[in-house]
Amino acid sequence: MHRFTQVDVFTDELFLGNPVAVVHDADDLTDAQMAAVASWTNLSETTFLLRPTQPGADYRLRIFTPRRELPFAGHPTLGSARAWLEAGGVPDDASGPVQECGAGLVRVRSAERLSFEAPPLVRSGPVDAADLAVLTDGLGVDDVVDAAWVDNGPGWVALLLRDAATVLALEPDLRALAEHELSHAVGVVGPHLAGSDAAFEVRAFVPAMGVGEDPVTGSLNAGLAQWLVPAGHAPSSYVAAQGTALGRRGRIHVDHAGDTVHVGGDTVVGVAGTIAVRAQNGGPSPA
Incomplete structure (x- = not known):
C-alpha cells in the first residue's frame, strides 16, 4: 500500500x-x-x-x-x-x-x-525549413513570427504566432503531428492584448505521448522563457495563460533573472x- x-x-x-x-x-x-x-x-x-x-x-x-x-x-x-x-x-x-x-x-x-529552476535546454536554436513546414501543416497555420527548439527533455519545439487569438483558434491535425518524430512535443505561443491578465497564451500538443493537448505545461513554459526573453519577444517577468481552449484557467509565473529562469504556479x-x-x-x- x-x-x-x-x-x-x-x-x-x-x-x-x-x-x-x-x-x-x-x-x-x-x-x-x-x-x-x-x-x-x-x-x-x-x-x-x-x-x-x-x-x-x-x-x-x-x-x-x-x-x-x-x-x-x-x-x-x-x-x-x-x-x-x-x-x-x-x-x-x-x-x-x-x-x-x-x-x-x-x-x-x-x-x-512553488516554482522550479528551469533545467538547461538539451536542444535549442532555429527550426529548419523542412521541419517547420511539417509543423505548420499539422497545426494548420501559415503566419509564424518565429520558431525555435526549446527542448529540456520532452522534445519541445515552439512556434511564436502573431497573437493569442490565433493560438486559441488552432485546430491541429493531431494524427498528422503524431506521425512525425520531430513534432511529438509542439508548443505554440502568442501575445495577448495589452491590459490582459496574462502576457501570452500558450498551447501544447503532444499526441505521440498519448496526451493530445496538455492543459498546462511547466517544461514548455520553461523552454519558452529561455527563448522568448533573450530573443526580445518577452519581458524578463511575465504571466502566461494556458488551458483556455480546454476549459482550464492555468496561470504560469515566469521570472528570468540573469541565466536563471524560475517557473511557478x-x-x-x-x-x-x-x-x-x-x-x-x-x-x-x-x-
Whole structure:
C-alpha cells in the first residue's frame, strides 16, 4: 500500500489546472508497475517519489506519461514537491526542496507559490525549413513570427504566432503531428492584448505521448522563457495563460533573472489516500 496524492497545478482553484498523480515511497515498485499505474491514471503524467541517490537531493522523482518515461516535466515537478511537503517532507535547504530526476537536480522554491529552476535546454536554436513546414501543416497555420527548439527533455519545439487569438483558434491535425518524430512535443505561443491578465497564451500538443493537448505545461513554459526573453519577444517577468481552449484557467509565473529562469504556479491538493499495486500483475487499485 502506498500513499497517493493528486495535485492540480498552475491553478488556485481545483479542476482548472493540470493534475498530476503522485505515488509516495515507491522504491519497491518496478518499471513495469510504474508504467501500469501511469497507464491506469491516464493523466498526462504520473510521478513516483523515491529515496535520492545524488548528494544534495531531498528526493528522487520518476515521471511517466501513459506511454513513456520522461527525464523532466514541469507541472509534475511542482505537484510532486507539493505532495512531498504535504506528506511531511522537510528540505535540507530552507528555501525549498531539491528534486533529483532524469535531467539532474532541480531546485524548487517555496515562497508565495512553488516554482522550479528551469533545467538547461538539451536542444535549442532555429527550426529548419523542412521541419517547420511539417509543423505548420499539422497545426494548420501559415503566419509564424518565429520558431525555435526549446527542448529540456520532452522534445519541445515552439512556434511564436502573431497573437493569442490565433493560438486559441488552432485546430491541429493531431494524427498528422503524431506521425512525425520531430513534432511529438509542439508548443505554440502568442501575445495577448495589452491590459490582459496574462502576457501570452500558450498551447501544447503532444499526441505521440498519448496526451493530445496538455492543459498546462511547466517544461514548455520553461523552454519558452529561455527563448522568448533573450530573443526580445518577452519581458524578463511575465504571466502566461494556458488551458483556455480546454476549459482550464492555468496561470504560469515566469521570472528570468540573469541565466536563471524560475517557473511557478499555485497548487491545490485534490485527492489524498492510498493505492495498492499488486506485485503479481503490476496492476493498481485504489484503497
